[in-house]
Amino acid sequence: MSGKLTPKQAMFVKEYLVDLNATQAAIRAGYSAKTASEQGARLLGNVKIQAALGEVQQKRGNRLDVTADRIEKELAKIAFSHITDVIDWREITLESNEDEPNHSAAIACQSIRLKDSDTLSPEVTATIQEISQTAHGVKVKLYDKLKALELLGRRHGIFIDKVEHSGTIKNQNLSEAELDKRIAELTKKLS
Structure with missing residues (x-):
C-alpha cells in the first residue's frame, strides 16, 4: 500500500x-x-x-x-440494442377455408418468432435480461436502454445535473491566526 x-x-x-x-x-x-x-x-x-x-x-x-473503456462498451451494447436483433415479427393473414360455404373471412395477426440463440452474437446476447415462457407465449426483456443511454450521456458530458443550493452562506473573514486556531480546535475534537 x-x-x-x-x-x-x-x-x-x-x-x-x-x-x-x-x-x-x-x-x-x-x-x-x-x-x-x-x-x-x-x-x-x-x-x-x-x-x-x-x-x-x-x-x-x-x-x-x-476498465472505463470496457464498461462504456457494455453500456453501448445495451444503449444501441434493438429488439429486432432478438426476434422477428410480421403481420400475417389467415384465410378461412374456402371449401366451407358462407365462410369467407380472413384474420390478420402478428407472427413473432424468437431468433435461434446459435445465430445471436455475444454482443446481442449481452443485451438480453430475461427470456421466459409465459401462459401467453415467450417473454423477451432487454436491459434498460434508457438507463444505459443516460449513463453514457453523463459519462460524455451530454447530460449535466443542475443542482440548486438554498439557504444562507455565512462568509467570515478570518485572520491566519484565527483560522489556525479553528483548525486546531476541530482537529482536537476529531482526535
Missing part, C-alpha cells in the same frame, strides 16, 4: 473495501463506535488512505479487467 499507514489505518482500508461504509469500517478496524462516523469521514479524507484505497481498487480493476 502507498505511504506508511498505521496498523489501524491499514485495517480501515481493508474493511472499507468490504462494503464502502466508512462508519462500519472504522468500527471493524477498532475505532470507537461512538465516534465511528466522524473517524470514518476523517480517515477517508486522509491522503495516505485515499492513495491506499486507490491502489487496491486499481489492482482489483486490473485483475478483473474492469
